[in-house]
Amino acid sequence: MEREYLDETLRRLAAEPGFRPAGWGARETADFHRLVQCARAAYVDTDLRNMRVLRIKPDDGLPGKARATLSSGRVIELTFKNSDSHGTVVFELLTPQMEAK
Incomplete structure (x- = not known):
C-alpha cells in the first residue's frame, strides 16, 4: 500500500532513520516503524487490519x-x-x- 502522513512528525519518523520525536521512547518508535513496514508490505487494507500484532481496531464503525x-x-x-x-x-x-471526539 502507498502511505501518506497528515502529521509532519510521523512523516519524519517514517522517512528519517535517526529521527525520534520528543517524548517518544525507543519501543513506541519501533512499534510505529513496524506499522509502516507492514503497511508497505500490504496489498489491501484487510492485509494490514488482520495483523494482530499491530493492534488495529475499527474506528466507531x-x-x-x-x-x-x-x-x-x-x-x-x-x-x-x-x-x-x-x-x-x-x-x-x-x-x-x-x-x-
Missing part, C-alpha cells in the same frame, strides 16, 4: 478508518483509500483531545 495503539498508548488513526489499481493508508497522530 466507519469502514474506511481504524486506529492502531502503540505500546505507550499513543494512538495512530489510519484512513484507508482504495481504488481499482492500489490502496493507500493515511497516518494521523491523534492527540488526547482528538481521541475524545
Whole structure:
C-alpha cells in the first residue's frame, strides 16, 4: 500500500532513520516503524487490519478508518483509500483531545 502522513512528525519518523520525536521512547518508535513496514508490505487494507500484532481496531464503525495503539498508548488513526489499481493508508497522530471526539 502507498502511505501518506497528515502529521509532519510521523512523516519524519517514517522517512528519517535517526529521527525520534520528543517524548517518544525507543519501543513506541519501533512499534510505529513496524506499522509502516507492514503497511508497505500490504496489498489491501484487510492485509494490514488482520495483523494482530499491530493492534488495529475499527474506528466507531466507519469502514474506511481504524486506529492502531502503540505500546505507550499513543494512538495512530489510519484512513484507508482504495481504488481499482492500489490502496493507500493515511497516518494521523491523534492527540488526547482528538481521541475524545
